[in-house]
Each structure stands twice: as C-alpha cells, then as structure tokens.
Amino acid sequence: MTDWLTDGRTGLDPSTVETSTLLSRKHVVPSLGARKLRDLSAEDVDRWLATKAKALSTRTLQTIHSCLNRAVRRAMARDKVKRNVVELCLVPQGRAGRPSKALTFAQADAVLKGAAGTSMHAYIVVALLTRARTEELRALTWDHVFLKGRPDFDPPQPPHIAVLRSVRRSGDTKTRKSRRTLALPARCVEALRQRFEDPGRERLAADEKWEEHGLVFSSAVGRPLDAANVRRAFRQALKDIDGVDAEEWTPRELRHSFVSLLSDRGVPLEEISRLVGHSGTAVTEEVYRRQIRPVIQTGAVVMDGIFGADPQRPWTRGNR
Structure with a gap:
C-alpha cells in the first residue's frame, strides 16, 4: 500500500490522489496493512469489506476496494504475488447515505433573500435559478457571462451564461449535453451585475496575494474554489435564515431544488431533463426521483376534468 501511495498514482487528478490517500490510510492500512501479501486471501478481503459495510456508504466501499x-495489482506486476485476490471479491451494499432533498418554495424564497449581502449571494441565486452544477459554476469565467445578451444575433439572444467548462481534470463538462447555454432570469442578471461591478473589496483585502483568473466565483485571493470552500461559505450564508437549518443543506441541493420547483409548477419531465443537461428522462428520473412530482394520477385527473368527477370519488376534486 505504501508503494502504491508513493509511486503508483502518477497522472491522477490531485483531488483523486487526496481522496485515495485519506481513505487508504484510514481504512485499508490499519485493517490489512500488517498482513503479508502472499497470505492475503479472498476471505480476508470479504470479511474486511463486510466489517466496513456497517459504517461506510457503498460509494466509499467501492473506493477503498479500488x-x-x-x-495489489501493482505488486503482482512486480512479481511480489502470483494473483490478485482482491479482484475476486464483490463490494457489498454499504450504509444508505442521506437522501438528497429540495427546498420548498418558501424555503427557497427565504434563502434568496437571506443570502443577500453575503459573499455567496450571487452563487446561490445563479445555482438555484439556472440549475448549473457546482462544478460548472466554480469554473465559470466572465468571458462566458453575457449580462446584456446578444441582441444583434439572429435570433437575438437574451442574457445568458455559456456552460462550457467544469473543474474536472479534463476541464470538460460532465457530458456532451452538459455543454449548454443557460438563459438568465432577471434576478440572476442583477446579482451577477452587482458582483461584476463591485469586485474591488476582495482585491483590496487580498492586496499582493490576489491572483487574476477571470473567475466569476473565486476564493478571497482570486483562486479557484474547491468543494469544501463552497460548502463552508454556503452554510455560513444560510446560518441565520429562519426555517432553514444550514448544516442540513449542501450546495448541490440547489440543483435538486430547481428540479423540484419546476416539477411542482407542472413543467414536463422531458423539458426538465433538457434544462438540467441530461441525455434522457431516465437519467433525470433516477437522479431526481424524490424531487419529481408523481404523475401517475395525471390521466385520471384530466379525465375527471373532461367528463366530470364521480360523486363517489370526492377526493378528485381540487386535485387538477
């Protein structure tokens, strides 16, 4: 394990290296590090995974197994062991993680108002009202923000942002369909215009430490934000908002809230799927199944509207 951690991860993304180091030193080395490699059996690995499954999520189990x-694969390539027993072991189901949730309209309205004046205000407004992913917003530059739109184009383009990059190692968005142009609601235009016109305080405070990267959302010294930066600042912005427990929410749930709010207003699943940049409705249903308003009653409700509600089914009234 030490050999792999030291020399076996050349070319990997720094965040991947950091994560694998942390998890290996916390979960792999203490449990299996003392075992001689030639004596390690599939049963040992199975028991180890089963024990870890009591406390870790399936995703984390997959990572430590990997x-x-x-x-061991690296050791096998160097004739330290004849076969890799780890490849023979299946990853068990881990503990269920906290399900993602969405802000109600009242909560979302409170968040938009309560975050005003904080460093995260523009970020929260854009994330909630445009459905952009946090990894996309962290890579967004002013070159891709068009607050006046492009009225000279045919047809004219309204104010928008061009989502063409992300903070992934390659710089690409998650999928090809994720490369998209998102029209900006008026509230987003106002928040971004204010952020563009008032950047001096951060630069002044950073003084010579400021680094210019052209980012719309950056650290206090102009550098790209990481996920921990955003999560910490997000919860700080929410801490004094009534009806919203800051510690219970994460930035990615702004995107879930966007889907939920649209679904509650009757926007079709196909349109929601297109707006969030998914390749099809199946992906949207799988990822956001808790945020999509059930539509199984739609046919019955519409038919009641056409032919009139059955007096014996009073619950259908008012559900249109």
Whole structure:
C-alpha cells in the first residue's frame, strides 16, 4: 500500500490522489496493512469489506476496494504475488447515505433573500435559478457571462451564461449535453451585475496575494474554489435564515431544488431533463426521483376534468 501511495498514482487528478490517500490510510492500512501479501486471501478481503459495510456508504466501499485492488495489482506486476485476490471479491451494499432533498418554495424564497449581502449571494441565486452544477459554476469565467445578451444575433439572444467548462481534470463538462447555454432570469442578471461591478473589496483585502483568473466565483485571493470552500461559505450564508437549518443543506441541493420547483409548477419531465443537461428522462428520473412530482394520477385527473368527477370519488376534486 505504501508503494502504491508513493509511486503508483502518477497522472491522477490531485483531488483523486487526496481522496485515495485519506481513505487508504484510514481504512485499508490499519485493517490489512500488517498482513503479508502472499497470505492475503479472498476471505480476508470479504470479511474486511463486510466489517466496513456497517459504517461506510457503498460509494466509499467501492473506493477503498479500488485502492486495495490497484495496490495489489501493482505488486503482482512486480512479481511480489502470483494473483490478485482482491479482484475476486464483490463490494457489498454499504450504509444508505442521506437522501438528497429540495427546498420548498418558501424555503427557497427565504434563502434568496437571506443570502443577500453575503459573499455567496450571487452563487446561490445563479445555482438555484439556472440549475448549473457546482462544478460548472466554480469554473465559470466572465468571458462566458453575457449580462446584456446578444441582441444583434439572429435570433437575438437574451442574457445568458455559456456552460462550457467544469473543474474536472479534463476541464470538460460532465457530458456532451452538459455543454449548454443557460438563459438568465432577471434576478440572476442583477446579482451577477452587482458582483461584476463591485469586485474591488476582495482585491483590496487580498492586496499582493490576489491572483487574476477571470473567475466569476473565486476564493478571497482570486483562486479557484474547491468543494469544501463552497460548502463552508454556503452554510455560513444560510446560518441565520429562519426555517432553514444550514448544516442540513449542501450546495448541490440547489440543483435538486430547481428540479423540484419546476416539477411542482407542472413543467414536463422531458423539458426538465433538457434544462438540467441530461441525455434522457431516465437519467433525470433516477437522479431526481424524490424531487419529481408523481404523475401517475395525471390521466385520471384530466379525465375527471373532461367528463366530470364521480360523486363517489370526492377526493378528485381540487386535485387538477
């Protein structure tokens, strides 16, 4: 494990290296590090995974299994062991994680108002009202923000942002359909215009430490934000808002809230799927199934509207 952690991850994204180091040193090395490699059996790995499954999520189990697998594979390529028993072991189901949730309209309205004046105000407004992913907003530059739109185009374009990049290692968005142009609601235009016109305080405070990267959302010294930066600032912005427990929410749930709010207003699933940049409705249903308003009653409700509600079914009234 030490050999792999030291020399076996050349070319990987720094965030991947950091995560694999943390998880390996916390979960792999203490449990299996003392075992001689030639004595490690599939049963040992199965028992280890089963024990870890009591406390870790399935995603984390997959990651630590992958770390051990890669380390043993590297050792096998160097004739330290004849076969890799880790590859023979299946990852069990881990603990269920906290399900994502969405802000109600009242909560979303309170967040938009309560975040005003904080460093995260423009970020929260744009994330909630445009459905952009946090990894996309962290990479957004002013070159891709068009607050006046492009009235000279045919047809004219309204104010918008061009989502063409992300903070992924390649710089690309999650999928090809994620490269999209998002029209900006008036509230977003106002928040971004204010951020563009009032950048001096951060630069002044940073003085010579300021780094210019052209980012719309950056750290106090102009550098790209990481996920921890955004999460911490997001919860700080929410801490004094009534009806919203800041510690219970994460920035990615602004995107879930966007889907939920649209679905509650009757926007079709196909349109929501297009707006969030998914390749099809199946992906949207899988990822946001808790945020999509059930439509199984739609046919019955519409037919009641056409032919009149059955007096024996009073619950259908008012559900249109």
